[in-house]
Amino acid sequence: MGKTLTDVTLQLKNGTKANWASINPTLAKGELGLESDTAHFKFGDGVNPWTDLAYAGTIVKASASNGQLLIDGIETIIYTLPQAAISLLGGVKSQAAGSGKVVVGSDGTMSVAEVPKADILTTARTLTFSGDVAGNNNFDGSGNVTFALALVSSGVTAGTYTKLTVDAKGRVTAGANITASDVPSLTLSKITDSGTAAAKNVGVAAGNVPLLDSNGKLNSSVIPAMAINEIYTAASQTAMLALSADVGDVCARTDGAGSFMLKALPATTLANWVQLTAPTDVVTSVNGKTGVVVLTTDNVAEGTNLYYTDARATANFNTNFANKTVGGLSDGANVIMSGDSLVIDCGTVS
Template identity: 50%
Template structure:
């Protein structure tokens, strides 16, 4: 029986670390390849039919094309890297800034619009940081409410208490006046001085804040000899003979009685002035030519 020739054998995973001496064969079990050592490397002696170990480029170039929401194409022959430029298909929305947009399932903006009332949700006060404390109050007249003006621009009378603009206090001394609980505008009638003071500034206990009200130096005790609620007549003031007549009727067609005295017009006066006897006598004397 002849001797068998045994070859080195193994899988392609270990091929890279395989070292063969010149002329030494090795068989790769999982690919069926046979290699022969050269002393420095190994050579494949049964390559696949119709293939080459390497090539600079493809015999027939190929074109890569992109269609759909984006378009573009580039030709490649394997000889070098290429760049495929893609142009996005216009969505039909005019360029700009929109507060509200519509997006399709691909994440593309298909429409833009402005906000409407229905787009704004109802916000509770807790979500508004600068509303102020008054915003949390209710409108009304109860405690803690905010009152509103009526149609006349005034507050409801139920809101404001009755106000006294001036309070009059009768006191018998300065000490009592300074002890008053008073506000500016209040009066203090001093019976010890027969004088009245008004509080002109806050602080009723400070004498300088009280201002004396001026009164006439002499009091009127009677009028034309009458006291109390006085009603005067013309006789009360020495005008008993005077007729209460208006100027409009007094000088319209008056009737004179007694001796009426008028200023005498100058000689030759031809106006509508009243002619006195002196004026008439003088006029007659001028007309008379005299005796010769």
């Protein structure tokens, strides 16, 4: 079983027709050359240059000059229409002569004696619009006609109005401005953008909307009590218990006893103070170094795991890789050897 390559694109030797003619190469025997702009192709014979080779197959296309076909570049007549006569127009029989008919003369020329329907517009007609619009123009069939139509005045004076009267046709027949009496009384439930505060009473009770006093301040009864945490220092336990501290305040003892936080009042009771303990897992040094420590391989002994060096890498590479065969590599099964058979699978278009 030979190896198979997939996802292979086979690109033929190609170029424009002009480039092939200009370079005029000699293709090897059986070698295929493609004109990229005409889709025509030739097979080489190993002897003749490109311009002396015939295209493969027969090339048929329409002539650009006289409606004939080009077969391998040669003008070829496929069918010739018979000459027109009084009753024959290129193989198509004409109608009998008469008013409104197509007449073919003995020399093959055609003429129309008269088209009766066209007589209707030999005299220009006037089209007039009336009613809600007014305007008119003449039309004789020789070209498009534009009508400048004007709306008939409704009798309403031009202006901007907030209240209108409209008839059954949608025309404005009267206009006026809205007055206070035109606005109906609305309940709060009909006003969608009033907000929830609009339905509340003012005051300081639960559910009321508080108001500012004459000094621009809120009533003290609606302001919650606030505490500001402070940090104190004390030289002894007695001094700490004598502090005017609030819940959450911290006291740093300078006698070495540590720091305490008040969890409840009164501050004079020692049990209301909680000692803050420091972490016990603090790193004091790294490999004998303190402060901002930066270690390199010069500071840490190798042990059983040796450090990388250029000399060691070169020695290991030369020793290990030189003894490997191509087939012994991790992807050696995918390597094409001289004795392998190769199948190029270009895939299937579907």
